[in-house]
Amino acid sequence: xxxxxxxxxxxxxxxxxxxxxxxxxxxxxxxxxxxxxxxxxxxxxxxxxxxxxxxxxxxxxxxxxxxxxxxxxxxxxxxxxxxxxxxxxxxxxxxxxxxxxxxxxxxxxxxxxxxxxxxxxxxxxxxxxxxxxxxxxxxxxxxxxxxxxxxxxxxxxxxxxxxxxxxxxxxxxxxxxxxxxxxxxxxxxxxxxxxxxxxxxxxxxxxxxxx
Amino acid sequence: xxxxxxxxxxxxxxxxxxxxxxxxxxxxxxxxxxxxxxxxxxxxxxxxxxxxxxxxxxxxxxxxxxxxxxxxxxxxxxxxxxxxxxxxxxxxxxxxxxxxxxxxxxxxxxxxxxxxxxxxxxxxxxxxx
Numbered sequence: 001x002x003x004x005x006x007x008x009x010x011x012x013x014x015x016x017x018x019x020x021x022x023x024x025x026x027x028x029x030x031x032x033x034x035x036x037x038x039x040x041x042x043x044x045x046x047x048x049x050x051x052x053x054x055x056x057x058x059x060x061x062x063x064x065x066x067x068x069x070x071x072x073x074x075x076x077x078x079x080x081x082x083x084x085x086x087x088x089x090x091x092x093x094x095x096x097x098x099x100x101x102x103x104x105x106x107x108x109x110x111x112x113x114x115x116x117x118x119x120x121x122x123x124x125x126x127x128x129x130x131x132x133x134x135x136x137x138x139x140x141x142x143x144x145x146x147x148x149x150x151x152x153x154x155x156x157x158x159x160x161x162x163x164x165x166x167x168x169x170x171x172x173x174x175x176x177x178x179x180x181x182x183x184x185x186x187x188x189x190x191x192x193x194x195x196x197x198x199x200x201x202x203x204x205x206x207x208x209x210x211x
Numbered sequence: 212x213x214x215x216x217x218x219x220x221x222x223x224x225x226x227x228x229x230x231x232x233x234x235x236x237x238x239x240x241x242x243x244x245x246x247x248x249x250x251x252x253x254x255x256x257x258x259x260x261x262x263x264x265x266x267x268x269x270x271x272x273x274x275x276x277x278x279x280x281x282x283x284x285x286x287x288x289x290x291x292x293x294x295x296x297x298x299x300x301x302x303x304x305x306x307x308x309x310x311x312x313x314x315x316x317x318x319x320x321x322x323x324x325x326x327x328x329x330x331x332x333x334x335x336x337x338x339x340x
Contacts, residue, residue: 052317055313055316056313058310059312059313062309062310063300066289066310070286070290071289071291071292073290074287074290074291075290
């Protein structure tokens, strides 16, 4: 499908089939049944014909006058426009321009004042916000430092018992001299018997012995 | 093919004949017309030079057929020598911008005559019965 703009630009007449409903194409001949049909002419009486002619003549005369009037008015308007561009309209335009500038400056001033106010407000809000953030950060840092120092203190307390190369022999001797036996036995009642060598008296045997 | 826009896009030649005409813009069973200026030889489906008004031929809820007109531009285009098609001339005549179109008078008196004949026929039928 070619575009409408293309069809407008073409210099030679183009035959475009415009889709109209219920129309057969121009190039098809008259239907066979309609070939010798003569359309009936409208019957207009002489009186009506004369009347129509009269009012049509009147109408055409009036329309001619109206057309001429508008054409002349257009010419007049054009000439006045052209003459006006020389002095009067230029002066008017300059006045208008000055007035517009004054108005614009006034608006600019008011808007500038508003803007300054708004900016100051924004600045204070921003400062408050940043100060609050800084404080929060300081507090967080302090908390972390205190936590870390507490941990360090605890570690320092613990490190008195650490085994170092200096007291290694000493510690080995101490441990070997007093060994701890962590083994223990447990019976059905939940009694624990510490040590590997502890003496356990069997209760059943005790009962039998008593009997 | 997209529907051409209502106004302002049609290319035209200054010296070519213009016509102010009704251009159907509604859809099936809903006629609506734009009153537009186009080049006289162009089809109604092509873009127009300018839209000057609209005409809704279907009576609305207040039994009015609405017509909108841009009279200033109409004057301008008439000054440029644009032709006016009879339907638009009739509308303009009824709106008081032009003298009443002869066709309006003709349809009026024909309707009047038809109505009169119908009434006479009814009367005769009543009298015979």
